[in-house]
Amino acid sequence: MKPTDASQAPPEQRVQVVLSACSADDAESVLGVLRRYFSADVPNRPGHGAEEASHGPTSPDPARPTVWTATFDTSRVPEEVSGAALGGTATVDVQGGPVAVARLRDVLHRTFEVEDAGTASGDQEVDLQLRLRGR
Numbered sequence: 001m002k003p004t005d006a007s008q009a010p011p012e013q014r015v016q017v018v019l020s021a022c023s024a025d026d027a028e029s030v031l032g033v034l035r036r037y038f039s040a041d042v043p044n045r046p047g048h049g050a051e052e053a054s055h056g057p058t059s060p061d062p063a064r065p066t067v068w069t070a071t072f073d074t075s076r077v078p079e080e081v082s083g084a085a086l087g088g089t090a091t092v093d094v095q096g097g098p099v100a101v102a103r104l105r106d107v108l109h110r111t112f113e114v115e116d117a118g119t120a121s122g123d124q125e126v127d128l129q130l131r132l133r134g135r
Helices: 024-037 098-111
Strands: 014-020 068-073 089-096 113-121 126-133
Touching: 014 024, 014 098, 024 068, 024 089, 024 098, 089 098, 098 113, 098 126
Parallel strands: none
Antiparallel strands: 014 068, 014 089, 089 126, 113 126
8 A cells, every 4th residue: 555645655765856947837747747656745734735735846936946846655666657748858856765766767767758967876875867858
């Protein structure tokens, strides 16, 4: 059974995702795909629905960059994944344990055109940057 949110997953199964350099529609498309296949952390924020709370933009000021964030539980591995559309490109920064990051990356590779933009690995954690385009 799938946990109700990513905070209930063991730490090695959680992946932090940060989207930037994209439109709000493209951020919603990427996060929607990830929510379809993985449970997401849904913070309790008064006045916001679960969908908004999991990834609301962090900068309402148009002069500052806007980012969307969410944490996903990757303990359940999807077998079937379908493609999704993007109007432009999106930059995705992913951070977590090596197995968890590999699972999330696999879903993104099967859903979008993906360009690896950089990786940093440590003993227990991987930082990965990807650029996504729709298929």
